[in-house]
Amino acid sequence: MEDLRLNVSSNPHVRSEVTTAKIMGTVALALLPSCVFGVYNFGFYALFLLVLTVVTCVATEAAYEKIMKKDLTIRDCSAVVTGLLLGMNLPVSAPWWIAVVGGVFAILVVKMVFGGLGQNFMNPALGARCFLLISFTSRMTAFTYDGVATATPLAQLKAGEAVDTFNMVIGKIPGTIGETSVIAIVLGAIVLLLTGIIDLKIPASYIISFSIFVILFGGHGLNPYYLTAQLSGGGLMLGAFFMATDYVTCPITRTGRIVYGILLGILTGIFRIFGASAEGVSYAIIIGNILVPLIERYTMPKPFGKGGEKS
Amino acid sequence: MAKYTFNGGVHPYDGKELSKDKPIQDFTPKGDMVYPLSQHIGAPAKPVVAKGDRVLVGQLIAEAGGFVSANIYASCSGTVKTIEKRRVPVGDMVESIVIDNDGLFEEVEYEPVKPLEELSKEEVIGLIKKAGVVGMGGAGFPTHVKLSPKEPDKIEYIIANCAECEPYLTSDYRRMLEEPERLIGGLKVELSLFPNAVGILAIEDNKPDCIALLKEKTKDEPRIEVRELVTKYPQGSERQLIYAVTKRAIHSAMLPADAGCIVDNVDTIVSIYRAVCENRPLMKRIVTVTGEAINNPINFRVPVGTNCSELIEAAGGFKSTPEKIISGGPMMGFAMFDLNVPITKTSSAILCRTEDTVSKCPTTACISCGLCVEACPSRLIPSRLADYAEHGNEEMFLKYNGLECMECGSCAYVCPAKRQLTQEIKTMRKIQLGKRKK
Numbered sequence: 186m187e188d189l190r191l192n193v194s195s196n197p198h199v200r201s202e203v204t205t206a207k208i209m210g211t212v213a214l215a216l217l218p219s220c221v222f223g224v225y226n227f228g229f230y231a232l233f234l235l236v237l238t239v240v241t242c243v244a245t246e247a248a249y250e251k252i253m254k255k256d257l258t259i260r261d262c263s264a265v266v267t268g269l270l271l272g273m274n275l276p277v278s279a280p281w282w283i284a285v286v287g288g289v290f291a292i293l294v295v296k297m298v299f300g301g302l303g304q305n306f307m308n309p310a311l312g313a314r315c316f317l318l319i320s321f322t323s324r325m326t327a328f329t330y331d332g333v334a335t336a337t338p339l340a341q342l343k344a345g346e347a348v349d350t351f352n353m354v355i356g357k358i359p360g361t362i363g364e365t366s367v368i369a370i371v372l373g374a375i376v377l378l379l380t381g382i383i384d385l386k387i388p389a390s391y392i393i394s395f396s397i398f399v400i401l402f403g404g405h406g407l408n409p410y411y412l413t414a415q416l417s418g419g420g421l422m423l424g425a426f427f428m429a430t431d432y433v434t435c436p437i438t439r440t441g442r443i444v445y446g447i448l449l450g451i452l453t454g455i456f457r458i459f460g461a462s463a464e465g466v467s468y469a470i471i472i473g474n475i476l477v478p479l480i481e482r483y484t485m486p487k488p489f490g491k492g493g494e495k496s
Numbered sequence: 497m498a499k500y501t502f503n504g505g506v507h508p509y510d511g512k513e514l515s516k517d518k519p520i521q522d523f524t525p526k527g528d529m530v531y532p533l534s535q536h537i538g539a540p541a542k543p544v545v546a547k548g549d550r551v552l553v554g555q556l557i558a559e560a561g562g563f564v565s566a567n568i569y570a571s572c573s574g575t576v577k578t579i580e581k582r583r584v585p586v587g588d589m590v591e592s593i594v595i596d597n598d599g600l601f602e603e604v605e606y607e608p609v610k611p612l613e614e615l616s617k618e619e620v621i622g623l624i625k626k627a628g629v630v631g632m633g634g635a636g637f638p639t640h641v642k643l644s645p646k647e648p649d650k651i652e653y654i655i656a657n658c659a660e661c662e663p664y665l666t667s668d669y670r671r672m673l674e675e676p677e678r679l680i681g682g683l684k685v686e687l688s689l690f691p692n693a694v695g696i697l698a699i700e701d702n703k704p705d706c707i708a709l710l711k712e713k714t715k716d717e718p719r720i721e722v723r724e725l726v727t728k729y730p731q732g733s734e735r736q737l738i739y740a741v742t743k744r745a746i747h748s749a750m751l752p753a754d755a756g757c758i759v760d761n762v763d764t765i766v767s768i769y770r771a772v773c774e775n776r777p778l779m780k781r782i783v784t785v786t787g788e789a790i791n792n793p794i795n796f797r798v799p800v801g802t803n804c805s806e807l808i809e810a811a812g813g814f815k816s817t818p819e820k821i822i823s824g825g826p827m828m829g830f831a832m833f834d835l836n837v838p839i840t841k842t843s844s845a846i847l848c849r850t851e852d853t854v855s856k857c858p859t860t861a862c863i864s865c866g867l868c869v870e871a872c873p874s875r876l877i878p879s880r881l882a883d884y885a886e887h888g889n890e891e892m893f894l895k896y897n898g899l900e901c902m903e904c905g906s907c908a909y910v911c912p913a914k915r916q917l918t919q920e921i922k923t924m925r926k927i928q929l930g931k932r933k934k
Contacts, residue, residue: 189817189818189821189835191818191819191820191821191831191832191833192819192820192831192852192854192855193587193820193831193832193833194820194831194852194854194855194916194919195831195916195918195919195922196826196827196828196829196830196831196903196905196918196919197508197826197827197828197905197906197908197909197918198820198822198826198827198829198831198849198852198853198854199508199509199663199826199827199853199854199909200853200854200857200908200909200911200914201506201508201909201910201911201912203867203910203912204857204860204912204913204914205860205861205863205912205913207912208863208865208912258860258861261860261861263863301861302860302861302863303861303862303863303864303913304861432863432864432865432866433863433864435864437864437866437869437877437879437880438866438869438877439866439869439870442866485877485896486869486875486876486877487875488747488874488875488876488897488900489735489739489745489747489873489874489875489900490735490745490746490747490748490750490900491747491897491900
């Protein structure tokens with residue numbers, strides 16, 4: 186027999202087709218409906234902001250790795266997802282430099298200095314958003330719609346004014362670029378659910394626990410109109426399906442993911458109903474991120490055969 | 497009918513169509529035959545022949561070296577050439593008896609067969625022990641030990657592991673289709689030892705023809721039942737199979753008997769039948785020779801001791817240059833670096849792959865996606881265990897139950913970052929198990 190050069194490695198000898206880059210690419214794709222709607226809703230400047238955040242994020246990651254002489258990882262598409270999410274979390278009235286500052290902060294401070302993809306303990310896009318919110322509060326909370334400065338439906342709701350829930354579901358309301366349309370977000374979420382990239386553990390426990398919290402403490406009881414407005418308004422849907430489910434910053438255990446979702450629902454409820462601001466999703470998720478190691482410690486699964494089932 | 501299964505697992509490409517439709521062919525080896533003295537779990541066998549002795553097919557050449565050990569028989573006739581260390585498929589060097597095959601295949605005279613009804617339980621187990629039957633699915637645990645639990649009355653299930661969940665393997669499938677009577681006969685032998693047990697033929701639902709055939713053949717057997725399993729890897733893992741059939745979960749320190757079960761794979765049960773009802777020792781097994789790099793993928797009935805390269809040639813040789821050759825299936829098999837190794841009692845397949853998938857998958861950063869957690873049938877956190885293993889953190893590795901891993905490979909298979917999860921965990925387990933023995 187001819188001389189063979191055989192590869193030798195440990196089992197298993199096959200690998201699935203799924204790669205990190207494919208997952209991140211699909212997430213970016215699933216964000217597109219919301220981005221497209223955002224551009225339709227807010228005009229071409231929204232597109233400019235989205236492109237700018239994506240370019241800034243990718244460029245920051247590349248530059249950092251170049252300077253630190255590390256392997257280039259921009260092909261894993263994670264910076265694209267961060268850029269898109271950050272852009273989607275900006276109001277359309279934001280100046281261009283906010284997008285750049287946010288993008289650099291997200292990648293450099295929240296992600297790269299902690300060791301890059303997989304090591305950050307906070308969702309980079311949300312970390313940057315909170316940083317921007319605190320640093321440039323007025324610019325980050327100035328919402329315009331059709332060129333007119335206006336309050337978001339959630340703020341109106343908080344002030345006791347009536348809101349149009351139909352428009353809230355469609356997304357024809359003021360807000361940040363990518364958060365307004367429930368339909369567009371759910372469309373993207375269905376893509377993620379069907380491709381198995383996310384499952385319902387976090388989004389469902391988040392939305393259900395938030396709903397229960399609102400019913401109990403919202404002051405409106407079981408009022409479908411108020412509940413719909415709370416669920417469709419602000420970044421709840423975007424947060425529940427796209428940001429709370431961020432692999433890196435959510436618990437790895439199955440039970441932990443449900444606990445995490447419930448916690449986010451309660452925190453969001455507290456911030457929205459008892460807090461000064463009408464919004465609360467970003468801060469809820471950031472606090473949830475920080476509690477992940479604790480949640481994981483208490484939700485470690487019992488191994489097969491060591492309890493749980495009868496043995 | 498409800499289908500039986502477990503939690504977790506993966507669905508790799510199964511590649512079974514390459515070899516599943518071709519009947520089993522008898523293979524007659526021409527070259528030297530090599531019999532490693534350790535092709536089972538337990539003490540190595542002790543040679544009872546010496547250099548220069550003439551041996552016949554069916555002659556005992558090495559006897560069990562203890563209770564947990566197994567006899568080894570010649571599967572060719574010829575003269576003993578030497579007894580020396582030879583390489584085995586898993587890569588180790590093992591003391592082996594080498595026989596210069598004279599190609600005549602002269603057989604010994606076997607003792608006459610006694611009907612099963614006239615045999616006592618001790619005699620049945622004695623026959624199985626004498627025949628050198630071991631678990632032929634891969635582990636190689638001596639079957640007579642398995643069939644001698646402390647409390648035989650507490651055994652409620654004899655499970656025939658017909659799952660064959662490893663991709664590419666079709667030897668059990670062919671065996672079920674071609675020799676169902678022997679499989680059922682072997683199961684009946686086992687049932688005769690355990691009065692309170694029922695026999696379960698547990699088959700994955702990707703083999704509907706086997707399910708139909710065995711249901712038909714067992715319709716008049718009150719103690720035997722066919723159960724349909726969901727097709728999923730590792731459905732044929734002992735612990736997962738017991739759970740699927742009985743909903744009883746056992747951990748690594750427990751034996752199937754603790755859950756009232758005895759599990760044997762198809763080839764093993766057929767060997768039990770041959771040992772008890774035909775008085776033949778374990779000399780042959782079915783080997784799937786397959787893979788994209790093989791000209792004619794096929795199943796051979798192979799005398800144990802046959803050289804692997806002879807088998808590959810008999811399967812038409814290589815269609816394209818193989819990059820990786822695996823002894824066993826792609827999920828739990830061993831990568832071979834030398835084809836000059838013998839088929840042992842536990843070699844289920846030779847899988848020749850044109851492309852080594854693993855070498856084309858560079859590892860990237862773990863993103864804690866949890867796919868490994870979802871896939872792990874032992875319900876562990878593989879990504880964390882691999883971290884602990886990598887950092888040498890033995891305390892945390894043990895605390896997070898690293899020893900419960902059964903190295904099935906599901907985590908590494910699904911990992912999108914292509915981490916060598918199974919390898920890391922496997923390495924640390926080996927270190928820990930080694931320490932435990934001391």
